[in-house]
Amino acid sequence: MLDSTLLAFTGAILIVGLLFFVILSRRKRFKIHPSNGRFVSSDMQLGAVPTFRRTLPQLSNELARVRRYNRPLTLIVLRIESDQLLLDLKRSLVAETGNGSVSSYHNIMQTIQLVFSLVGSILSESLRESDIATYDVSNNQYVILLPESDLTQATQTVRRLKKLLFKRTAGHLVAGIAQFPSDGLIIEDLVRKAVEECTQRSHEKVYNQRKQIDR
Incomplete structure (x- = not known):
């Protein structure tokens, strides 16, 4: 019982980590400026x-x-x-x-x-x-x-x-x-x-x- 609970908890942590990585990678590609809601490419800011x-x-x-x-x-x-x-x-x-x-x-x-x-x-x-x-x-x-x-x-x-x-x-x-x-x-x-x-x-x-x- 303890092993199955630990396994489920570990799996949940891995899923959350994967989702966080996906969200972070997308935010690096596009930023939404708070004042006008338009898409801004971070490449252009640093290009x-x-x-x-x-x-x-x-x-x-x-x-x-x-x-x-x-x-x-x-x-x-x-x-x-x-x-x-x-x-x-x-x-x-x-x-x-x-x-x-x-x-x-x-x-x-x-x-x-x-x-x-x-x-x-x-x-x-x-x-x-x-x-x-x-x-x-x-x-x-x-x-x-x-x-x-x-x-x-x-x-x-x-x-x-x-x-x-x-x-x-x-x-x-x-x-x-x-x-x-x-x-x-x-x-x-x-x-x-x-x-x-x-x-x-x-x-x-x-x-x-x-x-x-x-x-």
Whole structure:
């Protein structure tokens, strides 16, 4: 009787340990940011794209340089429409299978992981050496500084990045652009202005999609 109880207890410990290992490994692959609930790849936080906070002194130094020599500079904020991608994939899988099964959920998660993992490489391949790409972990967005670029050139850069991401992953980017000095004199002000434009574009896109559905 004692041996069977001990055996059952040992088995329970092994099962709990296995479950803990599985949960921990999944949390390492994906983190859900508490402020917006979006999926954030830990690889992107530690990958080729440095964090915004760590790169802020470099961004400020570059801004001081263009101010000193009266040169153009723009700042771009990029956000991935992961929530919309998740919804679109969910609808597609439900239409095909008739239900939102566990396997469908895993397929969606793998696609979102692919989108996040490719953004860093796309930025590295597409931007100039003088451009500075950073990842703002707390706000789940990319902040890119474009020295020697005016508004027209920044708009062209955004279009190119959008096409590349959609071509590789079918994911969508929402972008906001701020121009120095008209939109701000320090990095934080430029980011704030670009975020406002990015948010406005997101709302406009959702509004237009709802109008099409209502027709």
